[in-house]
Structure formats: structure tokens, C-alpha cells
Amino acid sequence: MPDELKELLSVNERFYDALQNGDMDLMEEVWLKDEDSRCVHPGWPILIGWESIKESWKDIFDAGGPVKIELSEINAEVSDEVGWITCLEHITHKVGDELTTGIAQTTNIYERRHSKWHLVLHHASPVPMRMKDVAEEKLQ
């Protein structure tokens, strides 16, 4: 696997580490802190600009955030200084005493600046849970 692809997948892992651990410092490190950065949380309207995006993550972390995030069907592409990844996010939340898992289809776009990849677009959208998935999630 080419180095640039390894580096891209590595920063994508760091983004999900930040999300799972409610780590705002790491979140700030991963994102391009730019007025053109864009973020679509599942079912939310699009947020444009780092300031709005930062506030949304703070709100999500303040509300408890996800307990666990696992990825599947990860595909990564690089062309020059832009990389994009599609994946399925399996997101587990605690609701009261129960754990519930939802799935989101995600597109993440990264730009490389000064040899470092930065997230410039995160678009996550809910995937209707098929019975097969429900069964698989229950087995985990």
C-alpha cells in the first residue's frame, strides 16, 4: 500500500479515536480549521466553517457522545493532495441503561497541507437498519 494511503487511513483512524474518546484536542488536530470545512452529522443540516463544526462536536461530547464506534467497508482513494474515504460507522450510544447501535454511511474528504492530511468534509447519513444487520449487531 502506498505511504500516502497509509497516512490517510491513519488520520481517519485518529478522527474516529477523537470521536469515540470525546477528545476535542485531537478533533482540532485532525480537522482543517478553515471557513470552508463542512460537516453533516446524521440527519443534521450541513455545518460550514470550523467554528460551527467545533461547537457541534462540543455539543455532542457534552451530551455524552458515542460509547463505541466501529468501522466497516472502508474504501480510500488518493489523487494528488486530496484523499477521500467512504465507510460504514457502527455507532453505539447509551440510552438510559440500554446500548443501541445505529449505522451511518460516511464520506470523509481530506486535504494534504504541508505533508499532513486534514479533514475538510465529513458527511454521515443514517442507514436504515436491515434485519440482517440487527441480527449481526445483537451477536456482538
Next chain:
Amino acid sequence: MPDELKELLSVNERFYDALQNGDMDLMEEVWLKDEDSRCVHPGWPILIGWESIKESWKDIFDAGGPVKIELSEINAEVSDEVGWITCLEHITHKVGDELTTGIAQTTNIYERRHSKWHLVLHHASPVPMRMKDVAEEKLQ
């Protein structure tokens, strides 16, 4: 506006012309016919590879397709040979004798090959209709 951005917005318009007019030839022209091209229709699982994507558009067109598509909140970015556009799609379908309009948040990624932009990823996800939007749609 730089030429590359104008060209990118122009091919994005052609994609939506193809979609609104059920024009399979234009759809084929716009997409990168590659095994890595990816497409998420609102609420669908991701389709990978042009052959699967082509079949999905045929199915959508055979089922009548949308009557009208209007775009709003269009944002475009270019970095070297990659361009990405986010926009809201206002999609009108005919259901029986009634026209109904839904909104999708979309990310489109294009790659430039031999000076020509090609769609390599289309990710559209349903936006919950707020009362404000319902009111605005009814005024049109």
C-alpha cells in the same frame, strides 16, 4: 471565478440535467466509468463500481425518475485534479396525481482526467423537512 471552478460547476449541472431528464447517455458521459466510482442514493446502501451505479440509474429512470430537481446552497472547491461540491437537492416526484418534494444533502466528488471533470462519488442523504421548508416548498 477561476476557469476550473466554472468547468466543475458546469459538469455538476450536466449531472443534474441527466438526472432530471432521465438521460442515460449524458449520465454515462458525466461519471467516471471506473470500478472505484461510488454512489449513495438517499437511504440506499452504497453502490461501488460504474456497472452497479449504471443499473441503479436505469432502475430510477424506469420507475419514472424525478419530475424536477432544483439545487440550493451550492459550494464548490477545487484542489489540483479533484473538485467537490456540496448542495441541497430539492427533488420533486409524481406520486399518483400528486407532486411531492423531498430534500437531500449531497456531496459530489469529481476527478479531472485529460482536462475533463468526471463524477467519482455521489452521496445524497435525506434531510428531515422542517416546517419552514414545507412552507417554502408550497409557495413555489
